[in-house]
Amino acid sequence: MNPYLFVAQKKYLLLLTLLVATINVRAQDSTMAYIKEGSYIPLYGNADKPPITVSSFYIDKYPVTNAQFLEFVKKHPEYSKSELKGIYAEKNYLYYWLGNYDYGSQKGNAPVTNVSWFAAKCYCECQGKRLPTMDEWEYIAMADEYSVDARTKEEFNKFILSWYEKPQTFLNQVGSTYKNKWGVFDMHGLVWEWTFDFNSIFLSGESRKDKDTDKLLFCGSGSVNASDLMDYAAFMRFAFRGSLKANFTTRNLGFRCAKNLSPGRLTVNSQAK
């Protein structure tokens, strides 16, 4: 055997190992975007209260896909379509899947939907992540392609509203809408997304009633509290979240995961001061 060749091979192997290692490190980063700390006034905020502060965190760049969720249920059969306990999801759980390990004719890279909050939460935790809080989610969702807060842009709001009129966008693949200033895709225009505290803003079924309660959001008269009267797009999101319970699953509702900067602390990441 040619010793020279052997050395060369060894060298090559080393290089390769190094390269793979690098990819591994980067791979973990590349699926998530870094979100820098900041503050914002949410829809339901008002002039009397200070803005909400959101600490730095990571967020998945894309919503979780059918293919990714399939990998998850393979490892956790108790979350498969037929095995999941009734208290964790209603009977529509993954209803468009053909079997426990078969998402049928759907695209593998389309977002997984018809998952309950319990299933979404468990999925994230199994990846060493967590669901984003509503404030985190809203904070990221303010951004369009060019700025971190595009809420006053007419075109941006029109884009969000127009999604409500596009049928069956859940069939599209992730990444098919737009990449925002943070490097995060599909915050609007693909599917709704679960948040950790989706029901922390109470929206009563009757959207116009009692201004005098301490409820933060209700709409016809709720616009009295809303910081931006024109933010109808956000009204819809809060109305939608208000209609949900943790075991609900709907065809237009998926999720993505978030992660703290220092791993291991799964505390809620934002608080009004």
Next chain:
Amino acid sequence: MKRILKTTTYVLAGAALTFGFLSFKDDPIKDYSKIPVVGQSVAELTAPPFVPKPVGNRAATKLIVNMEIKEQEGEMADGVKYTYWTFGGTVPGSFIRTRVGDEVEFHLKNHPDNKLPHNIDLHAVTGQGGGAASSLVAPGHEKTFSFKVINPGLYVYHCATAPVGMHIANGMYGLILVEPEGGLPPVDKEYYIMQGDFYTKGAYGEEGSQPFDMDKAIKEQPDYVVFNGKVGALTGANAITAKVGETVRLFVGNGGPNLVSSFHVIGEVFDKIYLEGGEKINENVQTTLIPAGGSAIAEFKVDVNGTFILVDHSIFRAFNKGALGMLKVEGPENKTIYSGVIKEETYNPESRNVEKVKDEKTAAPTKPASVKNTQTAPAKPAPAKTAKSAPAKPSAQNLRTESTPLKPAPHLQTQTASNLQAKIAAGKNVFSKTCFACHQSEGQGIPNAFPPLAKSDFLNNNPKKAINAVIHGLSGDLTVNGKKYNSVMTPQNLTDEEIANVLTYVYHSWGNSKKVITASMVKNERKNKPVSVASAH
């Protein structure tokens, strides 16, 4: 003095007692909440313009209503697509018919493919939010609540989920009828009509998928004001019908979200109006006001035949925004009530020189004096020359003509011109938005008012004049297929391409000469002055 006061007090007290007693005697049971229910049944729901069968004499019952909410794409006008949010798949939503004392068990179902949560506020409900508080339902879910209807009348229902205005603007409204004990008096025909205003990104008639426009909605400037959810939902083949001698009852609602309706039927007087859908009846009404989120019941006997046009008499809405429907009444004429044309003759005001008129009549006995006068008037500087010599200063109309052909890319233009079928299809859309109201769906026109376009000798003999009429309008005496017409066609604000398409469509329909009109022919004709009627013969 003291005694007088005392007496007065006694008299007043006595009167109060008597009246109190009398009114109690007149209405032995006003408290409909105490009516017991017997058995249960599933409510018949109908799509507009139809209503379920009357309640008649049936007892109050437990009535189960199954209502499904669907977000779905539909057509606002030919070629104009719009995503409606609906109760039961139609705009307005399914008609619900109950009687006073019924206990309604309402099942609200939100289709799994829908994106949004919805709820329902029924104005017939006595309770918080009219049911809205109990009915917020997520996609893929069903909510059940129940209520007892204790006030007879015709009531609006609508979605009240945030943002309420947008849910209503997208079509989420309908009517629920609560009949009195023993039912409403029987009639021959009953129909369900509901007005609504719509706000689209594009202007009226702009084709393609049109998203909802919140700015216009807030400014209350709708592009469409329509009956039953779309332009033409009640016209042509979709018209409602009756026979001479029948009594027609219209359940009319107004979903809004913004506009108040001045509901009117051209050529009819409402014999009875249940004001605002309540118990009070007014008689012999021409136009009834229907508030947004309100209703009226209109009843009238149809005494003569013909097509009666339903409009919002805020009239630009009818002819420019779509608020137009038709009631076709078949049967014999009734000359006592309506004669039709008895005769037509020349009219000369007395101030005119009688001698001169006589002279003219001798010179040209076949032509009406007024028409001859316009014809012989000294020619003013031809507009064509002005346009040529001063192209830098085009009139507003010329500006539109000249700038329009610049817009489409050259290959697009040839594509449009080369495909006759596409041209005809595009022309049909223009026809149904612009020409249809007068010339009618089959080009048959309206006798004695608007000339026919079907097998029309005027069209087939004079393509240039047909183009000219669309561009500049046409008025005065006109003979088409041997019948005389004297009315006004206004100039039509259409592009060259649109005029070419609509005329090509007309020439390829109803036995006409299959002539193809091109945009350049229209452009040429714009340079010519308006055709005087006499020369059109």
